[in-house]
Amino acid sequence: MLIVDDTNRMHERVALRGMFEARKQVFIDLLGWxxxxLAGRYEVDQFDNARATYLILTDPERRHLASARLLPTDEPGILTSLFGDLCDEPPPNGPDVLEITRFCLSRDMQAGERRIVRNMLVTAIAQFGLANGVRCYTGVAELPWLQQILGFGWTCFPLGLPREHDGKMLGALRIEIEPDTLDKLAAAGVFCEPRAVAASHAA
Known part of the structure; x- marks a missing residue:
């Protein structure tokens, strides 16, 4: 498990390229977003900037398995810029709130492998939050994925009713990071310790 931000992204170019390529395969080729x-191979947008932090899970050959992008909420992000109508009231923001975006699992895994890797990434997101003073995460998800997130065991609730956007039902959510979040993930059968986590940097 790699934690990549502006301090070490030049040293993790292989992992980042694999992540951007996997994002294109999942979000554009599979989901049709x-x-x-970029260059016909990579999904990169305006939020892939110096303030983004990436959690990237790779195999021993550094091939992408799963990843997520964490964005600061003290400036416009995906939720506030594009999907503000999903929230009944302004979503939480500030230095202790991050937005989870581009939660991505590589397509070339079997169902059992995908579940393990998914759980490792969810666990890493919670661990990163606990290690870096994150009070809560926000995010936007399509309805089937939103329902999964709500069932992971952590304290999580919608920020409003799901709405249709471009033919897809989307919902906004808030995930609380609490001292017992890892215990809650374990009780729900989701906790899965990443084998190694790079030294954390404040987001």
């Missing part, structure tokens, strides 16, 4: 493509 209308997103920009």
């Amino acid at each position: 209308d997103l920009p493509v």
Whole structure:
């Protein structure tokens, strides 16, 4: 498990390229999202900037398995810029609130492998929050994925009723990071310790 931010991204170019390529395969090729493509291979948008932090799970050959992008909420992000109508009231923001975006699992895994890798990434997101003073996360998800997130065991609730956007039902959510969040994930059968986590950097 790699934690990549502006302090070490030049040293993790292989992992980042694998992540951007996997994002294109999942969000554009599979899900049909209308997103920009770089060089015909990579999904990169305006939020992939110096303030983004990436959690990237790779295999021993550094091939992408799963990843998520964490964005600061003290400036416009995906939720506030594009999907503010999903929230009944302004979503939480500030230095102790991050937005989870581009939660991505590589397509070339079997169902059992995908579940393990998914659980490792969810666990890493919670661990990163606990290690870096994150009070809560926000995010936007399509309805089937939103329902999964709500069932992971952590304290999580919708920020409003799901709405249709471009033919897809989307919902906004808030995930609380609490001292017992890892215990809650374990009780729900979701906790899965990543084998190694790079030294954390404040988001």
